[in-house]
Amino acid sequence: MVKLFPPTAHTEFLDLVCGGASVLQASRRVGAVHATGGNWWTQSGLMMTVNIGAVGGLADPAPSAAGPGRALDLDERGMIQMGVGLGLSYRTIGELIGRDKSVIWREVKRHTSADGKYYASVAHAKAHQDRRRPKPLKLVEEEGLCRLIGVWMDDGWSPKLISSMLAYYFGDDQTMQVSHETIYQALYVQTRGNLRADLAEKLSLKRKKRVPHTSDRHKNSPYGEAFKISQRPPEVQDRAVPGHWEGDLIIGTDGTAIGTLVERSSRFTILLHLPGDHTAETVAAAMIREMASLPDHLRRSITWDRGTELADYAKIQTALETTLYFCDPHSPWQRGTNENTNRLLRFWFEKGTDLSVHTPEDLRRVAAKLNRRPRPTLNLETPANRLNQLLQAA
Template sequence: MFPPDTRTEFVDLVCAGVSVNDACRRLGVARRTGSKWWNRSGRMKLDMGREGGLSDPAPSPTGPGERALSLAERGMIQMGRRSGMSYADIGEAIGRNKSVVWREVNRNTSSDGTYYASRAHTKAHQSRRRPKPLKLVENEALCALIAVWMGDGWSPKLISSMLAFYFGDDQTMQVSHETIYQALYVQTRGSLRADLAEKLSLKRKKRVPHDADRKSNSPYKEAFKISQRPAEVADRAVPGHWEGDLIIGCDGTAIGTLVERVTRFTILLHLPGDHTAETVAAAMISEMGKLPDHLRRSVTWDRGTELAEYAKIQTDLNTTLYFCDPHSPWQRGTNENTNRLLRFWFEKGSDLSVHTPDELRLVAAKLNRRPRPTLNLETPANRLAQLLLAA
């Protein structure tokens, strides 16, 4: 069992450009032990061979007063941490704010829980290099593993997470999901096969930019957000609040669905030919206009462009439309569950335009007459009838 000072001296030697073999020989430790120490300290790329050492060792340390931490300052941090000093005391000793010390230690503590000054200084030097070397240019093993996982339908985000999980001690086998995307869409940025982009769930030929222009063109900039919805909607205390969405079939065919949150009563919208904003607005106004005022207090919808005419719907129905956060279908959970039940009649990938308005009314009636456990085995139709009778 070697003392911590021996491990620190070993890391210092390798970071200074000494090969792992030579560092082990100088300290009298086995090659296998030295390799284990290096991996646990936060492995960086080594030049192979008898004379091999760290590929890009840090230059001479910078002097005090520089914006970046110097090797001497990092040495003080190393000594302070091992002496049990607080971040504030270490910061005062080196003339830095305690938050600088905390970030430095948090960023560069190795997997064995030790902060190595030489390793942290070398890593900081390599991180400042421009342009940065790309991990997917020459790392065939990493590219092969990514290709296997993408072939099984894994997303780049999942792959990045699992690489960090399986190779926590090996930085050369870890890569961010953004690097994988760059390698897929810009072939000069890596060595992944171009056809792997077809394994992505959306199968896009190029990435869609997520910039301010997309948000500025949204038709819902002035619309009410779901966070502005009154509390009576969330706790289902008052009837008349609805959730809506579309069921999509093949060739752009669709059916609109509306579900009342208290009774689970369902209305289906016939959308012949298309589901443009004008078509959906006309269908909603026609069907919901048959309800009394107190049963159309609000509607919560997803941010699909099919409801871009929400202002007209609000005016004609004297109601309020609220829109979910982006990519948050769970915020319309009642509607999502109802759509799942409706798939019994409207299968995925089928042509939904073949269903007439009478057929949609028949399906809605069957669903509304079905006992629901959430209603203590009452039916949505019975619950709605009670509300209409009370009114």
């Protein structure tokens, strides 16, 4: 016969364990057998060490006092548990405890247990243990996981792909899941755990050590004092005001390149001839040469990627009396108009070809063809006609 427990027994049991009681002690307190308590603890989804027995309890329990203002404390998590139980929205719960709704959403999503419920004491203990430093290297003990990672890396799989496939294949087994950052850490630190020492050579870049993702990596960047894309005026985003451009390079073989500039409002395209190289000096000279003839109101701003080819941006700003804004690192989508135009230009400038064979006359001919092409985004008008209207208005 299956024993029925009060609805509060499960929650009381978890509160007792997270408060320092052992699984056995907590089970007896709520009138459950040890096996039932063990099942409840497993369902909570925690990967924390618990001292099973008559004494002991949760390893490294969270302090009972309220945490720092930035982190949720136990009282706040208790309010979240009550609010979720009552079916309140994340916005309402956030207003009750003075937190943004996104904080509540992340907290519930991160700490909901396997039975689909949120327990304040469990979430608080888990959050405390997640903040511990230094964290133990997961790949020290999991030999089976290390062997599988080695097999996939032998086939050329990246740590990011391996992490995704582990989550896909072992969705219910946390011991067989690991982040790509943990794999990189195991590859590049002196103590690799059970990963083979030669696996770092399987990475696509074959670096001897990891490039740090810190501010030190960019401390010598020429764009330290430059304007960020987040500082652009709102008129740039809605395309209502002409004269805002996006730019980038199309890269070919042997370091050859062509510069591209696209006006956001009209989609009018200018191509920059870069003979021999695409250094900062060459790109700046080409941009100044091609854009100097434009009227002032059509040179309001230029948005570019963070490539070193625009390190002379201050010289460009002064010569053209414009403002240059730079995208966030690795965010080409922030120049969507330019990216779409570059895809169209690949019809004439194919990938893997020598772009230095194209003369300035070739570039002007291609740009003219593209600017005479009707665009659905312009109600089938052409960029040339749209820009001509802007020039006549001036």
